[in-house]
Amino acid sequence: MHAAIDGLFVLTALALAVPVAKALPARPRGVLIAWLLGLGILAAVGAFLQAGCIPPYFAAVGVLPSVAGVIFVSSRAGTSVLQRMSPAWLVGLQSFRVVVEIVLWALATQHRLSPLLTFEGRNFDILVGLTALPVAWLCFARRAWPPHVALGWNIAGIAILLNIVIHALLSAPTPFQALRTEPPTTIIATLPYIWLPGFLVPLAFSLHAASLRTLGVGARPLKETG
Numbered sequence: 001m002h003a004a005i006d007g008l009f010v011l012t013a014l015a016l017a018v019p020v021a022k023a024l025p026a027r028p029r030g031v032l033i034a035w036l037l038g039l040g041i042l043a044a045v046g047a048f049l050q051a052g053c054i055p056p057y058f059a060a061v062g063v064l065p066s067v068a069g070v071i072f073v074s075s076r077a078g079t080s081v082l083q084r085m086s087p088a089w090l091v092g093l094q095s096f097r098v099v100v101e102i103v104l105w106a107l108a109t110q111h112r113l114s115p116l117l118t119f120e121g122r123n124f125d126i127l128v129g130l131t132a133l134p135v136a137w138l139c140f141a142r143r144a145w146p147p148h149v150a151l152g153w154n155i156a157g158i159a160i161l162l163n164i165v166i167h168a169l170l171s172a173p174t175p176f177q178a179l180r181t182e183p184p185t186t187i188i189a190t191l192p193y194i195w196l197p198g199f200l201v202p203l204a205f206s207l208h209a210a211s212l213r214t215l216g217v218g219a220r221p222l223k224e225t226g
Helices: 002-023 026-044 056-074 076-083 087-109 125-141 147-171 195-214
Strands: none
Touching: 002 026, 002 087, 002 195, 026 056, 026 195, 056 076, 056 195, 076 195, 087 125, 087 147, 087 195, 125 147, 147 195
């Protein structure tokens, strides 16, 4: 059963990495591929675990790609990419968070992750995933809802994502641990789950940033393409 859950997680990460990589220009695509492979190798050799604890530098695993994603979205190259994308796609793709939350819940039932970090605890991220497709459809396909609904949804999605990231950081066995969990939150520092903080969470942040960009937050609205 462990292998099935691990396999589902890997398939989810690959199913997202492939279209994202294809949508990027050559240089960012190469950086993304190198990042994912590098994280996998480092996690496989235990670089992110020291005597059962996660070192402070682990925070860079999530911070670096999140910052890079937001910078890219705001760049000229990112603008060019977004102009070729449907605003509905940027919102609807966030439905992947449902699968991620199911994986996290399954890990908790297998006693490999604390229930605190699932929808049975303090993780409300599944709500974003469940509402992604309806919001995409009603705001951008049918246009039954005004754009400010998507704006509010993105802001709420970022807040919900920050909530679980903060809880994960506070419960991780680092020198700054504030929440004690059982089992310890060390699985996110191992292969393949290193791609949760290193790819999937930054992807969710970047999709929110991209969606807000198309809605004109922080810049002129981009021309809709679908």
